[in-house]
Amino acid sequence: MRSSSGPVSAELIEQEAVRLFGERTYPVVGMRDIGDAVGLLPGSLYVHISSKEELLLRIVERGIQNYLDAITPVVESGEPAAARLRGAISAHMSVLAATVEQTRVAVHQWTYLSSENQKQVAAMRNRYEELFDRILREGIASGDFRAMPHPRVAVLSTIGMLNSVTEWYSPDGSLTAADIGEALADNALVGLQQP
Amino acid sequence: MRSSSGPVSAELIEQEAVRLFGERTYPVVGMRDIGDAVGLLPGSLYVHISSKEELLLRIVERGIQNYLDAITPVVESGEPAAARLRGAISAHMSVLAATVEQTRVAVHQWTYLSSENQKQVAAMRNRYEELFDRILREGIASGDFRAMPHPRVAVLSTIGMLNSVTEWYSPDGSLTAADIGEALADNALVGLQQP
DNA sequence: CCTACCGATCGGTAGG
DNA sequence: CCTACCGATCGGTAGG
Numbered sequence: 001m002r003s004s005s006g007p008v009s010a011e012l013i014e015q016e017a018v019r020l021f022g023e024r025t026y027p028v029v030g031m032r033d034i035g036d037a038v039g040l041l042p043g044s045l046y047v048h049i050s051s052k053e054e055l056l057l058r059i060v061e062r063g064i065q066n067y068l069d070a071i072t073p074v075v076e077s078g079e080p081a082a083a084r085l086r087g088a089i090s091a092h093m094s095v096l097a098a099t100v101e102q103t104r105v106a107v108h109q110w111t112y113l114s115s116e117n118q119k120q121v122a123a124m125r126n127r128y129e130e131l132f133d134r135i136l137r138e139g140i141a142s143g144d145f146r147a148m149p150h151p152r153v154a155v156l157s158t159i160g161m162l163n164s165v166t167e168w169y170s171p172d173g174s175l176t177a178a179d180i181g182e183a184l185a186d187n188a189l190v191g192l193q194q195p
Numbered sequence: 196m197r198s199s200s201g202p203v204s205a206e207l208i209e210q211e212a213v214r215l216f217g218e219r220t221y222p223v224v225g226m227r228d229i230g231d232a233v234g235l236l237p238g239s240l241y242v243h244i245s246s247k248e249e250l251l252l253r254i255v256e257r258g259i260q261n262y263l264d265a266i267t268p269v270v271e272s273g274e275p276a277a278a279r280l281r282g283a284i285s286a287h288m289s290v291l292a293a294t295v296e297q298t299r300v301a302v303h304q305w306t307y308l309s310s311e312n313q314k315q316v317a318a319m320r321n322r323y324e325e326l327f328d329r330i331l332r333e334g335i336a337s338g339d340f341r342a343m344p345h346p347r348v349a350v351l352s353t354i355g356m357l358n359s360v361t362e363w364y365s366p367d368g369s370l371t372a373a374d375i376g377e378a379l380a381d382n383a384l385v386g387l388q389q390p
Numbered sequence: 391c392c393t394a395c396c397g398a399t400c401g402g403t404a405g406g
Numbered sequence: 407c408c409t410a411c412c413g414a415t416c417g418g419t420a421g422g
Contacts (some may be wrong), residue, residue: 027222031417044391052417082388145387150370153378154387160359161352168351175345183348191386192340192349193277226401239407
């Protein structure tokens with residue numbers, strides 16, 4: 001519910017949709033909820049946006065792009081693999097802290113898109129996955145990382161671990177994004193066991 | 196769509212609901228879809244079940260209980276922490292392999308329950324979390340695991356990593372649940388870095 | 391940007 | 407377990 005101040009724009013609608021989808025998920029948020037949030041009747045939203053699904057698509061794509069933008073330079077930095085993994089995790093946590101709700105939407109709710117739109121998103125998800133895949137493969141090739149029977153599991157579980165932070169991270173919590181990133185990087189690199 | 200053979204029971208309805216909720220999520224699966232799956236008209240489902248939400252609640256609770264049953268004895272086995280973590284991960288993967296779809300529902304879709312029902316589920320989720328918390332704290336206390344500034348992050352990220360396997364595991368894939376469990380346990384215990 | 395409304399679909403029920 | 411239907415809500419549109 002907006003108290004009648006300022007113009008409504010596609011950006012404002014997206015912003016409120018991020019919040020609502022993040023809290024309650026796409027299928028259970030109605031155009032009437034979004035309308036209430038920006039102070040418009042449901043039908044009037046279509047002056048600014050073309051459909052509910054288009055709204056979701058934009059949110060998901062931008063949500064993933066934020067991560068690509070932040071992590072790609074780290075991967076291409078030429079530093080040793082361990083430093084790059086640490087840097088990638090740190091960059092991931094920075095983006096997460098800045099876009100928790102959008103990340104929640106991007107990570108899981110692309111499944112509500114039509115199959116054509118899912119293809120667009122899948123391409124971006126693959127690019128994200130390849131970033132971690134590169135660090136890991138190059139790290140194993142250089143001997144910085146240990147050889148392992150199933151490096152794919154390491155890639156997917158590292159990403160899964162990072163994305164799972166979305167489910168419990170809170171900007172108001174006692175753990176900062178940097179704290180969490182450091183702890184995650186330590187665990188990923190040296191493990192839990194006493195060396 | 197069932198081809199008119201055998202009696203319909205609450206169990207059959209639950210079984211088909213697990214599959215449908217797992218594939219498409221609770222809010223976008225209608226009672227008409229479930230009816231089609233078991234060969235009943237939507238209204239007739241209410242002979243066997245009391246409500247759609249009750250159906251979800253049972254699926255989620257049983258889904259979590261499967262994990263509690265499998266992992267609790269491992270945690271209480273009295274073995275060293277590293278062996279128990281390995282055993283807990285292995286047990287987790289066994290349950291996952293046997294109940295992929297139910298796990299998908301249990302992990303994320305409890306959010307669609309009413310707040311009273313969410314409380315029931317939260318209690319079970321906490322019990323699950325405490326299992327890993329115990330292994331980790333006892334491992335640190337005994338010196339089997341390294342001291343770390345934020346053990347909570349290790350607990351939550353380990354669980355997050357395990358639950359994320361749900362999103363890419365396939366019984367038809369080349370990686371068995373045991374393969375994945377071993378790789379995860381190695382990564383969690385000794386990390387990626389060359390020692 | 392609102393008024394007024396569309397057809398479709400939702401979970402669930404009464405009465406048999 | 408079906409027939410027949412309930413009120414509510416859905417995303418979206420025509421016409422102004």
